[in-house]
Every structure is written in structure tokens, then in C-alpha cells.
Amino acid sequence: MKKRGLIERLNQGPVICAEGFLFEIEKRGYMSSGEFVPMVSLENPEALLNLHRDFQHAGSDIVQAFTYNGHREKMRVIGKEELLEPLNRAALQIAKDVAKSPLGKEPNLMAGNISNSNIWKEGDNESKIEVHRMFSEMVEWAVDEGADILIGETFYYAEEAYTALDIIQKAGLPSVITIAPMGVNSMMDGVSVLDTMKELEQRGADVVGMNCFRGPETMMPYLREARKILKCHMAALPIPYRTSEEHPTFFNLPDDDSCTCPAPHGRTFPTALEPLLCNRYEIGQFAKDAYKMGINYLGVCCLGNPMLVREVAHAVGLTVPASKYREKMENHFMYGKDIPKHMKDYGNKA
Ligand SMILES: [Zn+2]
DSSP: OOOOOOHHHHHHHHHEOOOOHHHHHTTTTSTTTTTTOTTTTHHHHHHHHHHHHHHTTOOOOEOOOOOOOEEEEEEEHHTTTGGHHHHHHHHHHHHHHTTTTTSSSSSEEEEEEEESSSHHHHHHHHHHHHHHEEEEEEEHHHHHHSSSSEEEEEEOSHHHHHHHHHHHHHEEEEEEEEEEEOOSSSTTTTTTTHHHHHHHHHHSSSEEESSSOEEEEEHHHHHHHHHHHHOSSEEEEEEOOOOSSSSOOOGOOOOOTTTTOOOOOOOSTSSGGGGOHHHHHHHHHHHHHHHHHHHHEEEOOOOOOHHHHHHHHHHHOOOOOOGGOOOGGGGOOOTTTSOOOOHHTTTTTO
């Protein structure tokens, strides 16, 4: 089957993209939390391959190369700058391998990835030149390894997002730019969330939207406003957390007062967030609402997992390979349909 391009797919319906590999790989035991460097593509390539396959099985149409944080600055921090290019190329090749052997008929799209550099600084030209250099080399490797599209994600500076877009456009591939405003509810360079998305569209981004940091509750209001104004395709990839107006992102999300096991560093992020997770139905509802609004590029970011990606796919009417294993409560030993009365009676006291 001929492989359709991203825009063609989006024009025809929903496109699912799994993100948030950092947390999932950490949970699987192949990365240090906090440090968050994706050495997995070099050190445990089969673990990364399995992760991509699991998301593909759950319905992800896009296989995004795991190069998040795999940039020069982060590699410098851990003293492994010389492994930067091998790491990027390995991650891209693994993604490519998975994308070209889909579980359905049509090959997946392979995406190169750049993201928040964490060195971008307002009023510091040198930092901006360095970010430009970092993005450029990563985009060059992605194009060289055969990426179909390029994703720039998790930007909390408007200008950094524009810079990413500019470099991606020069590479000539379809661009997806998603921003991640922090708890101040605007970009860190003072541009409003809405104005940033408007500007990205003006500059010609193919897909504009939001990813990471925010759960459904605190991402949706911005998406709703943006969808009224933007004409381009939009993307929505929240984190599956119960963020609130008071705590808009997962960075400062407090646990329930009754929790007696505080994380050693005094906050739930990033290793003690589990009690604050959204369930699959909440994520499904978000995807359904977003799709109804006209947002066709959908997924889940950090602490997403294959089950939640499948839920997103189901919410927009897709059947995916993992649909075969969706819940079948009718066969449960206490809550099922045709089970003995004495077992059914246990249900409420179990
Ligand atoms: Zn994320």
C-alpha cells in the first residue's frame, strides 16, 4: 500500500501519535529519572524497539524517533557529547525500522524530533545561536536517516518554537510544532499561548498545537480558543494527569493530603506522580472532545502508555491491532454477565 503523507492523512481523519517515551522507558527500567537522557537507543536498543512496537500495536500512526533530550547540551551535562550523533542516528534508525514494518497495511510515518533545549534564554543571543546549532544538526541527521516528518515539541519559549519551525521548514519536510506553556499560563518570553499558536500558523507550520506538561483539564481551554482561530491542522497531546486551575502542570502537582510517603525530593514530580493519573476514560473523553472540535492529530505525552494510546484511537472511532484486547468485563469472575449468583453477590463486598 502506498504511504500517505501526514497532511493527506490529517485531511482524511484522525492521526494518532504516541509521545512521552521518557517516562515509559524509565518505568521499564532503562533510564534514570531526573537525568532523563535517552541513552537507550545505544545501550538497550531492543528495549526502544519494543516500546515503539507496543505503541504501534496500540494504534500510533507515527513512530517518533526517541531523541527527546538527545541534544548537545544534555549530552554535555552527562559528559558524553561524543555519543550525540550515534545516539541520534541509532534512535532514528530504530524508529525507521518499526515504521516500515507496520502491523496494518500502510507503513507508519517516521518522525524526527527536536524539543525544548533548556538553554534558551531571553536576551542572551549566544544561547539562541547555540540552540539554533543544536536544532540544525539534529534535523540534518533526521533528514539523512529518512524522516517523513519533523516534530518540534514541548517549547515553553515562543521564540524557541519559531526557531525550531524555521529550521524544520528549511529541511522541506512537513512540520508539527507543539508548545508546552508552564504554570504561568503564558510562554516564558511573555507571548500568550494563543498568540504563539497564531504566529506558528502565520509562519507556515503544517500542524500547530500543544503537548506535555498539562493534563486534559488545563490544556483543553487553550485548544478550544485556538481551534476557533486557526485554520491549519491542530495537535493535542496532553499528559494523563489531573492537573487543575490551581496546579496547571505536573511539575507542582500535590498528592492527596492523606499521602504518607512523600518522595525524597519533596514533590510528586517526576517519581511519585502515579496517584494523580487520569484513567483511560478521562483520556478517551479528552480525545473525543478534541476530535469533535476539529483537532485530528491526537496522542498522549509523558506517562502515556499503550493502553491510553489505544483509548485515544477508540475515542475517535478507530480499530487498531490492540483493540482485540480491550476490556471484556462481561467475562469477569465477579462483575461479568453469566456468572453464578453467589459469585455475583461477592461483587459488592470484595
Ligand atoms: Zn511529555
